[in-house]
Amino acid sequence: MELYKRLITTLHRLKMRAEEARARTNYGRVLLTVGDLGPARAELKRAAALFHAEKNPVAAAAVDLRRASLEAARHKYSEALAIVESAAANVEGTENVRLRLSAMWLRGDILARLKRYDDAEKVLERALRDAEASEQSAVAQSAMNSLGEIARWKGNVKDAEKFFEAAIGSAEAARAPLPGEEFRMAFLAKTLEPYENLVQLHLQEKKIEQAFVCVERSRSRALLESVAAKDRGTPPAETKIREELNWFYSRLDRAEADEAARLLTEVRKREKLLASLGLRAHSAQKGKASTKNDGELDIAALQKRLGDVTAIVEFVADRGVYSAFVVTADKFEYVPDLATENEILSLLEGLHFQFGSLRFGGESLRPFAAQLKSRSDVYLEKLYTKLLRPLEDHIADRRLVVVPSGALNYVPFHALFDGENYFIQSREIVCAPSAAIWLLLNSRRRPTTANALLMAFADEKIPLVDREIKLLAKMLPNSTSFIGKRATFSAFETNAGDFDIIHLACHGQFRPDNPMFSSLHLADGWVTVRDVYSRNLKAGLVTLSACETGLSRIFSGEEILGLARGFLSAGAGALVLSLWTVSDEATARLMSDFYTNLQRGLSVSASLRVVQESFIDRGEHPYFWSPFFAIA
Numbered sequence: 174m175e176l177y178k179r180l181i182t183t184l185h186r187l188k189m190r191a192e193e194a195r196a197r198t199n200y201g202r203v204l205l206t207v208g209d210l211g212p213a214r215a216e217l218k219r220a221a222a223l224f225h226a227e228k229n230p231v232a233a234a235a236v237d238l239r240r241a242s243l244e245a246a247r248h249k250y251s252e253a254l255a256i257v258e259s260a261a262a263n264v265e266g267t268e269n270v271r272l273r274l275s276a277m278w279l280r281g282d283i284l285a286r287l288k289r290y291d292d293a294e295k296v297l298e299r300a301l302r303d304a305e306a307s308e309q310s311a312v313a314q315s316a317m318n319s320l321g322e323i324a325r326w327k328g329n330v331k332d333a334e335k336f337f338e339a340a341i342g343s344a345e346a347a348r349a350p351l352p353g354e355e356f357r358m359a360f361l362a363k364t365l366e367p368y369e370n371l372v373q374l375h376l377q378e379k380k381i382e383q384a385f386v387c388v389e390r391s392r393s394r395a396l397l398e399s400v401a402a403k404d405r406g407t408p409p410a411e412t413k414i415r416e417e418l419n420w421f422y423s424r425l426d427r428a429e430a431d432e433a434a435r436l437l438t439e440v441r442k443r444e445k446l447l448a449s450l451g452l453r454a455h456s457a458q459k460g461k462a463s464t465k466n467d468g469e470l471d472i473a474a475l476q477k478r479l480g481d482v483t484a485i486v487e488f489v490a491d492r493g494v495y496s497a498f499v500v501t502a503d504k505f506e507y508v509p510d511l512a513t514e515n516e517i518l519s520l521l522e523g524l525h526f527q528f529g530s531l532r533f534g535g536e537s538l539r540p541f542a543a544q545l546k547s548r549s550d551v552y553l554e555k556l557y558t559k560l561l562r563p564l565e566d567h568i569a570d571r572r573l574v575v576v577p578s579g580a581l582n583y584v585p586f587h588a589l590f591d592g593e594n595y596f597i598q599s600r601e602i603v604c605a606p607s608a609a610i611w612l613l614l615n616s617r618r619r620p621t622t623a624n625a626l627l628m629a630f631a632d633e634k635i636p637l638v639d640r641e642i643k644l645l646a647k648m649l650p651n652s653t654s655f656i657g658k659r660a661t662f663s664a665f666e667t668n669a670g671d672f673d674i675i676h677l678a679c680h681g682q683f684r685p686d687n688p689m690f691s692s693l694h695l696a697d698g699w700v701t702v703r704d705v706y707s708r709n710l711k712a713g714l715v716t717l718s719a720c721e722t723g724l725s726r727i728f729s730g731e732e733i734l735g736l737a738r739g740f741l742s743a744g745a746g747a748l749v750l751s752l753w754t755v756s757d758e759a760t761a762r763l764m765s766d767f768y769t770n771l772q773r774g775l776s777v778s779a780s781l782r783v784v785q786e787s788f789i790d791r792g793e794h795p796y797f798w799s800p801f802f803a804i805a
Contacts, residue, residue, distance in 0.1 A: 174204075177200040181196050181200065190227050191223070193223055194229075195220075201214075204216060210247075214240065217239055234272060235260075237259060237260035238279060240256050241253045241256040241257040241260065242279065245282070245286065250283055250286050250287045251287070254284070264276055274307070274312040278300045278304075280296055281295075281297035281300055282319045284296060285297075285326075294320065297316045314340045314364060317343065317367070318337065320336045321337040321340065324336060325374055330374065333370075334371065337374065341367050368387055368388075381506060385500065389607060390469055393606040393609075393731050394732075396606055396607075396742070397609050397610050402742070421443065424436055470609045476503070479500065479501060480502055481571075483573070483574060484499060484500065484571040485500040485501075485574045485611070486575050486576065487500065487578075490578045493514045495513070495560070495579075496508060496510060506567050511563055512559035514579060517556070518580050520556050527548050527796075528549065528753060528796045531545065531796040531797075532756075543792075545794060553585075553588055557590055557591050573601070574604070574611050575602060576604070576608060579731075585752055585795075585802065586604070587602045595789055595795070595799075597785050597786065602778065603777075603804065604803065606732075606741075614746060617713065617746035619713055619746065620713030620771065620776075621674075622649055624649075624652065624672050625651065625653070625673065625676060626668050626672040626675045627645055627646055627652050627678075628642070628654070628655045628679065628695070629657070629678040630696050632694065634720065634754075635678070635679070635720070637758060639657060641757075642678055644765055648765065649674070649768065653668065658696045660696045662695050662700060665677075665700055666708075670711060672711075673713055673714075674712060674716070675712045677719065679694050679719050680693070680720060681694070681751075682699070685726055688702070689702045690703065691734075691735050693722070693736070702734075705739030706742045708744075710744040712746065714748075715749075716767075717736060717750050718751075720754040722737075747803060747805035748803065749803050750801065751800040751802075752800050755801075756797050759798065763784055766783070766787060767781060767784045777805040781803050
């Protein structure tokens, strides 16, 4: 932002008004992104004035539409209306159809929020007609959504539902032909409002099942399509770039400070190129195992799969407040207003602080183990009270599938504490990005221990993982092991598609700046999410026995971006991942017992439950047993 300030000062001094206007516009957008609204409003207002001074009314109108949207978001509707009407006058009769129609829609939307419904409907109906005639689908969707909101506010539920469904249908039609997963994901992120409005309408009418189905239509859709897709593979151009990238990764690991900056520039350049090539590749055929063409969940198949012993708890967020749907074989229920996002984030911060003391304290803290465990239990109990206690009567003693939302993706649900017991002691628990993805994963092969690929690469953060793999190799006789310098990218690439179980014990790196390049550290470089995505796995189980392998960035539409996405898309039937930095010694014990249970015929969730209960029975701190969870 300092760069923008210096640039604007220079352009102002040189009297380059058009360039200054563009710089102020972009600076205002940056300020909006970081939530600095006051300075953003000032920069955009100044930019619009400069464009007017330059006799560029179209550019001024584009900035004014952003200003009007900002004022409307602040509920300053009269001010917003004045700005948008001025902008509309400036673009009336111009050849910029999209801008003219956007101004028309925004004016109608603001009139509706001023409760001038008749005037608003006239403007919006005209905007819809003109948008459809000129094939401006984004404006048409916005107009349909606004007309639906007016109908809802006027109490006309039937018309509201019709408009919201039309907006969703238009969004689905526009989204379907987009070539890349990231394109489809980003497009849906911009069109979520009619889905959310339709959910609220159904809840208002006590139509819980329809509301749940609508939530699923917009939830993790790109991931669902990727999980269901077939015929993956890596084009030759991507292979060449990936080889170059892996060479730079390996050099970066041992580079001196003066060389690291140059290498990092080369890495970022190739990551960008690789991402671009991926976007150009057309999406594979969509599977039909659990969804209809518009992404609607097959409710009958879902409830049949749940049976009498399993329930789904699907959390949703609305205006910073978490609520939950509870789905069983015979009913749908909705439990509103469980907790705010800020409350959950505060409790997670406290929990991670307590866990951090175990991470760095080592043996010196053993005399204080009981006290430290008690402190962690306080936060785990508060999270239980907020998120699970209100659901107890709804889920009874059923096994649980948790579909998190937002910050809840970082909550260890299996470790939440009711004051006497941890939640895992009462039932098996798995997580899933959506109910539809859980249903699809159930159609994949169940994990067997027929053969296993075991890989370990130790570093200073996880020095004992070689021992973990050697122990597992003795337990799993039909296994192939790659340890130390033999645990290479090429070994993974060559062997990953041939095994029923893949176990990777290596350091994980979550990349919040570029989650699709989150990675696992092998001897000669890093295996990224994109590398995994290009594989075609038959594994019924992939275990990532490393630090923070379960962390993901949560994109709009509850799309998870991280290692889990890569392995699910590649064909894995189940995943075992970690939420935070793990203890080497405790992980080796946990994994040994986990695979012993799996060999005895238990499921992934049951095997994990048994081993975590054994840690609890020994009185061990949750830090040592609760980082691992299953997507299964």
